[in-house]
Amino acid sequence: MxxxxxxxxxxxxxxxxxxxxxxxxxxxxxxxxxxxxxxxxxxxxxxxxxxxxxxxxxxxxxxxxxxxxxxxxxxxxxxxxxxxxxxxxxxxxxxxxYLEKDLKQYMDDCGSIMSIHNVKIFLFQLLRGLAYCHKRKVLHRDLKPQNLLINEKGELKLADFGLARAKSVPTKTYSNEVVTLWYRPPDVLLGSTEYSTPIDMWGVGCIFYEMITGRPLFPGSTVEDELHLIFRILGTPTEVTWPGITTSEEFKTYNFPQYQVEPLVNHAPRIDTDGHDLLSLLLKFEAKKRISAEEGLKHPYFKSLGEQVQTLADTASIFSVKDIALQRDPGKRSSIYPESSQGKSRRQSVLF
Structure with missing residues (x-):
């Protein structure tokens, strides 16, 4: 036609x-x-x-x-x-x-204590959506909990592609809000204009940490403040941890103190060994060293979800796999969780 x-x-x-x-x-x-x-x-x-x-x-x-x-x-x-x-x-x-809420609202509704199992299901869905975009050379470039929408089934979807594929990272969105720096990688904060898929992966790491702990990892208010917070936990970069950094004019102008690395697990005690490993691979200073979305999906952290989630068709939901369901979040007042054994015909107050 x-x-x-x-x-x-x-x-x-x-x-x-x-x-x-x-x-x-x-x-x-x-x-x-x-x-x-x-x-x-x-x-x-x-x-x-x-x-x-x-x-x-x-x-x-x-x-x-x-x-x-x-x-x-x-x-x-x-x-x-x-x-x-x-x-x-x-x-x-x-x-x-229409999706009922975003990840920020979801976390607020749990009193910031999400079930570790649900963190895994949301993170897997985030990586699935990103892997699909990245395969098509589309970067999101504005990942944050407010841009991840969640429906009453627990399906998480990437939204707000307004900044995708632009040539620079603006400081304002077109609705004139200040763009948050909290999920922006250090290479971009230091003025790098080499945008490729790793720009999104740093944000995934920050969101993963926030789901596990209930608080943002690097809540900086200015570029300098943001970099200070990053280096305070991950250590001030050196030629070993970030080749080429000591010759960066931008980096030199800040004259950062020599912070030592702090183990991430000290800040996120609920994270397990596999989760810690995945988080470390997302939060690499050097963009090219960050794990890709595609590789992230195959990380041992997701092994407990079973083999089937690895072979889903693009348009199939993770919840089409038998036995995959969200659990009740510890801090939640009402939740999406499976029917009780009395076999209720509807899910209990699914409207969050």
């Missing part, structure tokens, strides 16, 4: 039309974009409507256009689905699948 005919038939069904969606509550707002919870009249499913205002002279912010062009081509169980795009003179509306 030609593209024009296909578009016409989709339009008849109701795709690409604002009236197909009912706007419900506002979920968040920035300078350019407002996100609403909505409902599709076609499917009756909940959706997230991201409205990007176009009255600014520059038209659609390039970050929004980038997000659309990337997400149209990414089809994976651990990447948020873009269902529809509606373009009017004043507004570009992106229609996404």
């Amino acid at each position: 030609s593209r024009r005919l296909r578009r016409a038939s989709l339009s008849e069904i109701g795709f690409g039309k604002l009236e197909t969606y009912i706007k419900l509550d506002k979920l968040g707002e920035g300078t350019y974009a407002t996100v609403y919870k909505g409902r599709s009249k076609l499917t009756d499913n909940l959706v997230a409507l991201k409205e990007i205002r176009l009255e600014h002279e520059e038209g659609a912010p390039c970050t929004a256009i980038r997000e659309v062009s990337l997400l149209k081509d990414l089809k994976h169980a651990n990447i948020v689905t873009l269902h529809d795009i509606i373009h009017t003179d004043k507004c570009l509306t992106l229609v996404f699948e």
Whole structure:
């Protein structure tokens, strides 16, 4: 079918039309974009409507256009689905699948004490989504708990690809918030513009630590503060730990004290040996030494999830594997956990 005919038939069904969606509550707002919870009249499913205002002279912010062009081509169980795009003179509306909360809210709801088993399931899903992106030469570049969405089944999905594939790491997002430094690798903090897949892997390490401990690993407020926090735990880099660092002008201008390495396990006592090993491989100073998402999935840390999770089709959920389920988080008031032995027909208060 030609593209024009296909578009016409989709339009008849109701795709690409604002009236197909009912706007419900506002979920968040920035300078350019407002996100609403909505409902599709076609499917009756909940959706997230991201409205990007176009009255600014520059038209659609390039970050929004980038997000659309990337997400149209990414089809994976651990990447948020873009269902529809509606373009009017004043507004570009992106229609996404709706997920109940993000990882930050999930951690807050557990009183920051997540089940170690659930940490593993979430981390595996994060690596799956990233491995799929990285294979397609797409970097996310803004990984943080707020950009990882979780539905009531416990499926975790990468969202907010607004910064993906840009040439520099901006200090502001297009909704004019300051971009957090907490998940940014030291090479980028020191001015490296060599962006490739390891840029995302450092962030994965920081998120892994945060899930295990309930607190951010490097919560810096400025670039210098961020680097101090990193070096205070991982040790100030030397030619041995980071070849070439001592000739970096940027690094020399800071004149950091000589911090010694502190074992990560001192800061994250709940982490086991395999988890500690994986965390260390993610938090390498030298970008090329960081473990890749693809390799990360095969790390012994995930052995307890069984063989089947390694051969899932791209669009298959990890929960399609028998016996994989989230456990009740220790600090959680209500949770997604399997039905009790009384065989209840519905999951107990699945709405978190």
